[in-house]
Amino acid sequence: RMSKLTELFRGLSPRDQRALGLLGLVLILFLGFLTVRGVNQARSRSAAALTNRKADLKKVIALATRYQEAIGDKEAFKARIKRTRISLASLLEDAGRQNQIEISDMKNQSPAKTEGAKLAEERIRVTIKSITMDQFVHFIDTLMQRGRGDLIRVRELSLKTQFEDREMINAVFVVSTWKEAS
Numbered sequence: 565r566m567s568k569l570t571e572l573f574r575g576l577s578p579r580d581q582r583a584l585g586l587l588g589l590v591l592i593l594f595l596g597f598l599t600v601r602g603v604n605q606a607r608s609r610s611a612a613a614l615t616n617r618k619a620d621l622k623k624v625i626a627l628a629t630r631y632q633e634a635i636g637d638k639e640a641f642k643a644r645i646k647r648t649r650i651s652l653a654s655l656l657e658d659a660g661r662q663n664q665i666e667i668s669d670m671k672n673q674s675p676a677k678t679e680g681a682k683l684a685e686e687r688i689r690v691t692i693k694s695i696t697m698d699q700f701v702h703f704i705d706t707l708m709q710r711g712r713g714d715l716i717r718v719r720e721l722s723l724k725t726q727f728e729d730r731e732m733i734n735a736v737f738v739v740s741t742w743k744e745a746s
Contacts, residue, residue, distance in 0.1 A: 642683070652688045652739055655716075659706040660692075668693045673738060687740040689720075694732045697723075707739070716741050 573581060653670060660667045669691040677684050692700070700723070708716060720738040 652686055652716075652741055655707065655710055656688065656690060656739065659703055659710060662706055663699060663703045665692060665695055665699055665703050667691070683742045683744065685740055686743055687719075687738050689736070689738050692735045694726065694729075695735065696731060697733060700733065700735050 573584070576584065656667060656670060659665075667690060669689075671689045673687040673689050675685055675687070692703070695703075704718060707718075717740050718737055719740060720736075722736045724734045726732045726734060
């Protein structure tokens with residue numbers, strides 16, 4: 565086959581031979597151009613993919629770091645709970661005495677203990693009648709400071725204005741903390 569093509573080429577006029585040679589050269593240059601362009605596009609796609617992978621890896625590393633920090637914070641919180649003995653009832657009574665507030669009622673509302681749990685929640689429902697909003701705010705502030713803030717939570721807060729004296733309120737709320745299960 566190649567010999568037949570060579571024979572046909574030689575049978576052409578010199579002008580046709582030059583034109584066909586020039587056409588072949590242009591075709592080779594065009595194919596070379598397409599190859600170089602394809603290689604450059606593949607390289608830029610590969611570089612973009614590598615950049616995306618690096619960004620994804622940084623995100624994963626940041627998430628893993630935050631996860632490890634959260635585990636450390638949780639363990640530190642558990643350790644603080646274990647070494648800090650908070651008696652909610654006496655803490656509430658002390659805060660009331662310090663702010664000259666009479667606590668009308670305190671009821672234990674702790675949930676049932678879960679078998680095998682390391683921590684248990686302690687809850688007390690508190691009722692305070694006839695106090696001003698400022699007194700209530702000072703009372704809660706004292707409670708949080710004495711209970712080291714992050715170990716005590718106030719939940720289910722209900723403040724109602726008294727009908728006969730609009731300056732006075734009745735407060736009902738639940739205070740809770742965590743303690744080591746016994």
